[in-house]
Amino acid sequence: MQSLSVRRIVIMAIGSMLLSGCASSPTGNIEAFGSAATEVSTSIDSVISDYNQAVINNRLVAMAQSKRPYVAADFDDIKQIIIRDANKQELSLYQANKALGDYAKALVALARAGSREEIAISTSSLSKALLMMDSQHQLLLQKDSALTKDGAARIARVIAQLSSGYIESKKAKALKAIIIAADPAVQKIGLVINNQLLKGVIESRLYTMRGSELAGYFADYNAKSSSRSFVQKKQKLDEIYLKYVQMEATSASVKQAQSALLAVMKSHHLLKSELEKDNYSGTGVIEALKKIKANHTAFDSLETLIKNCGTEIIASDEQGIICKP
């Protein structure tokens, strides 16, 4: 009985020593980063899909604005666009975003691997096993119990903590090495995605294409203007105004994706710097993670864009109503 108690103390001492070494588990922050980055990558993916849809809509707009009669063969042109854009893998934006999204998902999966809960479940049965062994020991040798229920549970807990401490330390080392090595690639890819969006390929095309659609509504309005009453004209203008607001807000969803992406790049870099110092849960990292979340939720409409703009709302020729960068 004495030897068991001594062994128990030794095991618990080793356990607490190991646990104190990994008190600030890296998994929480890295998992949070990975999840946020995955969401950002998904929102960039939906910008790509919106853009592809807008290109098709633009052709339909051009057809509707023409006085030509149409037949099914006139859709061949659109078919070609569908075929071209269906192959998203060709888009550098898609490839870069996919690499970023897959990386973020892999970080989450690694941070979650061998969770404490999993190990705790498997080792909780050990306490039952120890108690059972003890009862057999009592029965056969007619001796007093060497182990209390509480003692058995404590031993199992220590085994669980030792096991998860070992796994945590393996994960911490791996995540540190991976994040440090991947940071230059994350920064480069983020910059390209951001620049391609910023450069105005998607944003300015979306704005221009929506403008072409709006012109069609004005043409209709103008053609019937003289025969309409004030009430009819006002109703039509209200309808057109709604379309106009939608067009002006075009940049909101793209801007939201851009801001969130920039926050991901920044927090990855911060995470890398903190990990280099073996600091897994610095306040800087936590703040950066909060910023990704904030950027991800803001700017989903013109109203929220105006409400959340920290600088100044300005009208841009290329992007519509925007928050001054």
Added chain:
Amino acid sequence: MSELLALNKAIRALDNLWPLLQGDEQEAILQQRNRLNQQADELAHKSLTAVDAELQAAIDQLIQATENANEIRAVIDWRVERIEKVAATVNSVVGVIEKLGQILARI
């Protein structure tokens, strides 16, 4: 990129003009706008599909980092599986000992 911006600007200018016109004049401006729109679409697509060597290298590097993370995760999963197996083995051994104890106690 400046070419694309110039095309977009011209398209927007024509879109602010053609709704004010009528008949052949309107049709001519619309056709011109459509041509510019098509050019802009092709140019945008070209820009979006261009992958330079530096970007490709960064993508490859990130794919490698992703593979490393996945491999390490698989190793950790395997280790957790082993811990679970040890726990399960201890349990089954205890079960055998319990049965053996019951037999011995009866002798």
